[in-house]
Amino acid sequence: MNIFQELKARGFCYQATDVDAIETLLSGTGVRFYCGFDPTGNSLHVGHLLPVMAMRLLQKAGHVPIVLVGGATGRIGDPSGKQTARPIMDLETIADNVRCLRGQLSRFIEVEGGRAVFVDNADWLCKIGYIEMLREVGHIFSVNRMLSQDSVKSRLESGLSFLEFNYSILQAYDFMVLNREYGCRLEIGGQDQWGNMVAGTELVRRKSGAEVHAMTIPLLMDSSGQKFGKTSGGNNVWLDPARTSTFDYYQFWRNSEDSVVEKLMLYFSPLAVDEVKRLCDPALNINRAKEILAYEATCLAHGEAAAREAYAAAGSRFGYADPEGKVETSSSIRLVEKVEAELPVVSIPRSELDDPRGLAVAKLLTLAGLCKSTSDGRRLIQGGAVSVNEEKVSDPSATVAGADFAAGLLLRSGKKNFRKVTLE
RNA sequence: GGUGGGAUUCCCGAGUGGCUAAAGGGGGCAGACUGUAAAUCUGCUGGCUCCGCCUUCGGUGGUUCGAAUCCACCUCCCACCA
Numbered sequence A: 001m002n003i004f005q006e007l008k009a010r011g012f013c014y015q016a017t018d019v020d021a022i023e024t025l026l027s028g029t030g031v032r033f034y035c036g037f038d039p040t041g042n043s044l045h046v047g048h049l050l051p052v053m054a055m056r057l058l059q060k061a062g063h064v065p066i067v068l069v070g071g072a073t074g075r076i077g078d079p080s081g082k083q084t085a086r087p088i089m090d091l092e093t094i095a096d097n098v099r100c101l102r103g104q105l106s107r108f109i110e111v112e113g114g115r116a117v118f119v120d121n122a123d124w125l126c127k128i129g130y131i132e133m134l135r136e137v138g139h140i141f142s143v144n145r146m147l148s149q150d151s152v153k154s155r156l157e158s159g160l161s162f163l164e165f166n167y168s169i170l171q172a173y174d175f176m177v178l179n180r181e182y183g184c185r186l187e188i189g190g191q192d193q194w195g196n197m198v199a200g201t202e203l204v205r206r207k208s209g210a211e212v213h214a215m216t217i218p219l220l221m222d223s224s225g226q227k228f229g230k231t232s233g234g235n236n237v238w239l240d241p242a243r244t245s246t247f248d249y250y251q252f253w254r255n256s257e258d259s260v261v262e263k264l265m266l267y268f269s270p271l272a273v274d275e276v277k278r279l280c281d282p283a284l285n286i287n288r289a290k291e292i293l294a295y296e297a298t299c300l301a302h303g304e305a306a307a308r309e310a311y312a313a314a315g316s317r318f319g320y321a322d323p324e325g326k327v328e329t330s331s332s333i334r335l336v337e338k339v340e341a342e343l344p345v346v347s348i349p350r351s352e353l354d355d356p357r358g359l360a361v362a363k364l365l366t367l368a369g370l371c372k373s374t375s376d377g378r379r380l381i382q383g384g385a386v387s388v389n390e391e392k393v394s395d396p397s398a399t400v401a402g403a404d405f406a407a408g409l410l411l412r413s414g415k416k417n418f419r420k421v422t423l424e
Numbered sequence B: 001g002g003u004g005g006g007a008u009u010c011c012c013g014a015g016u017g018g019c020u021a022a023a024g025g026g027g028g029c030a031g032a033c034u035g036u037a038a039a040u041c042u043g044c045u046g047g048c049u050c051c052g053c054c055u056u057c058g059g060u061g062g063u064u065c066g067a068a069u070c071c072a073c074c075u076c077c078c079a080c081c082a
Helices: A003-009 A019-027 A046-060 A091-108 A130-140 A143-147 A150-158 A167-182 A191-208 A246-254 A258-268 A273-279 A286-302 A304-318 A361-367 A374-382
Strands: A032-037 A064-069 A117-120 A186-190 A213-217 A345-348 A386-388 A409-413 A417-423
Touching: A003 A019, A003 A046, A019 A186, A019 A213, A032 A046, A032 A167, A046 A064, A046 A091, A046 A186, A046 A213, A046 A258, A064 A091, A064 A167, A091 A117, A091 A286, A117 A167, A130 A167, A130 A191, A167 A191, A186 A191, A191 A213, A246 A286, A246 A304, A258 A273, A258 A286, A273 A286, A286 A304, A345 A361, A361 A374, A361 A386, A361 A409, A374 A386
Parallel strands: A032 A064, A032 A186, A064 A117, A186 A213, A345 A417
Antiparallel strands: A386 A409, A409 A417
16 A cells, blocks of 8 residues: 555545646655644644644655744635634734644654754745735736635635735745745645645646645544534643643543544554554444544654553543453553543642632632633532532532642542642 | 615524513533443523622614613625616
């Protein structure tokens, strides 16, 4: 199985400018390809991960990823797939986001020894003058053509500013620069990027005559048609452990529905295609498959030690799916002997206890990030979902005192959401 | 440029003077059942120092004891006509 066939088998291929040409290109080695990420936040979430996984696979096959973080395009905002314009961010925020995203991406993509290149399009886009830009590439873009793009058309009704309208030109320009400076031959990206990517291949062809390609990756949806990667209360599952603890990250994968485990494992684990198919056979042990999925996904994002810890914490809490180790796997997942489960820890300022009436449990839930407001917390308590140190709380006005934190307070909302709360 | 229609809580969408924190559905959360799954049933789903108070129905003013609902102006969308 060559790399292109593997990408296909794993479900990474959605649209491509020329399937055969791309397969031929990739059957060689050392092909430089690129994928861009806009610094709209200081962390990626699992929704961003699909193209990252595709880059990983390509890199493992001997190709060279050019990871572009859009310090310049982030100042514009891509309208593709968006209902309304995004707020314009200030420059420091963007610069900070660029740094954070690079750090996260370098966990997935190996950088050493020239095996990957990290670039920021601010390095060229911010230097070019408007007139210069118009003269260089403006004549190649047809407004008529741009207007017929789906991503533009859908925004014509709700309103599309000139600023955003320019986005695809900038993205196309990136491809041209990367082709010229780095010999980049292929761009990959989410399916909503198709229009922008095709604009790039055309620009390159017309400016330099080089033949370059684009391939999109499908957009992941969950069973209810929502964008994949949201959880409890529609929150994103972040890669940044400060925003989503490794335990919760592991749990996100562990709680996948049966019907999508195989798909997710093909996308997000490094295990070979046949092994994934074997593990996900419903006759085998679907819960073991989920553990392996969760473990492998956590390994990639947070490293093996953190993954093992999360696996142990969840396993000792909820039980292991395959305690006798009957399921064979090449995964490095190993049964962990009884350990104290390390649940996600949150610390709150000691001053929260200053109020003579005590600290309301409902408030504590909010501070610990288990619900969005005190009112919400009160409702959870009324619904019988909350316990403190394994004792159910039934009074919505209940409070805790300093003594309850003696050994770290164990706060629970529902069956699966735990926080160990400490004072600082 | 002209005429008509619209903007409602996370989303869709009711509501046309007090009984409206605002129907219904979706989504989400929680409870029961389970396999930390799905399906199903039940409850909750603006905020707060919570049996009371405060803030919401595009924006700003006004009428009224009282407005998401009436009036004026503004902004943005949609439709038809030119």
